[in-house]
Amino acid sequence: MNENLFASFATPTMMGLPIVILIIMFPSILFPSSNRLINNRLISIQQWLVQLTSKQMMAIHNNKGQTWTLMLMSLILFIGSTNLLGLLPHSFTPTTQLSMNLGMAIPLWAGTVFMGFRHKTKAALAHFLPQGTPIFLIPMLVIIETISLFIQPMALAVRLTANITAGHLLIHLIGGATLALMDISPSTALITFIILILLTILEFAVAMIQAYVFTLLVSLYLHDNT
């Protein structure tokens, strides 16, 4: 049973060939592009949502920061759609893999840091020492701020991985408990089924919130460095 619990997180293969790339590319089908002036309802709703999100997220940035709009909007759409598709039965969620999330977090964080050091070197170095620090605390605080800087991409990746993995595991466990209790005590099975429904609703919310949090944090790192 313990082995089966984590079997859904194994990278899927078909006849020995890894098909994880196909699964990663699948959400792009759900966002059709159109060259019409007036689109159908699906595309209109998607365009409205993207416009709403980009206005809310990119309003704090200057001209240099707003060049990242396409990157950040693609990021939130990709993570959100991947997390939501992972809630379908039997589906594989790429964002449960730490390798994938590190692959997203490290380049984006490094891009913001390099941009900050390249264009505003003094301001970027000044982030290592908060204003008003006592003199005898300066060495220790510089070390702490350096560690906190390098922890940022790790925290981004691990936060997303842990949230999505934990949610899927809980659904798996409570679903298994509901099935097992159906023969023993139907009333208890009903209670666990209601808990399962509430948990599924929570996981829908967590899927979207985690995508927003990931993108917002990258946006904040960008704002600090531009």
Next chain:
Amino acid sequence: MDVKIGELPSWKVMWDFTPKGIVGAFQRGYCCYYDKYEQVCQCEERGRCWGFYGAYVLFNYCLSCKELKCERPHKHHQGETSVDGAL
């Protein structure tokens, strides 16, 4: 359909004045308005989306079929004695 002014009375008599015909005329009128002004895309996007999700679930089920077979409960043989029975 082209109707000449002189043929207008005879064309009007051809209409279906039963309640079913009148309701059908209103339905056809609404459908013409909807197809021309509201439904721009030819394909039904809702059906396409649910079809995609269903195919995706089926595809993933087929991939994870082997692991699922292990979760099926095993039938106990009749000759086996359980530990609880011994205690």
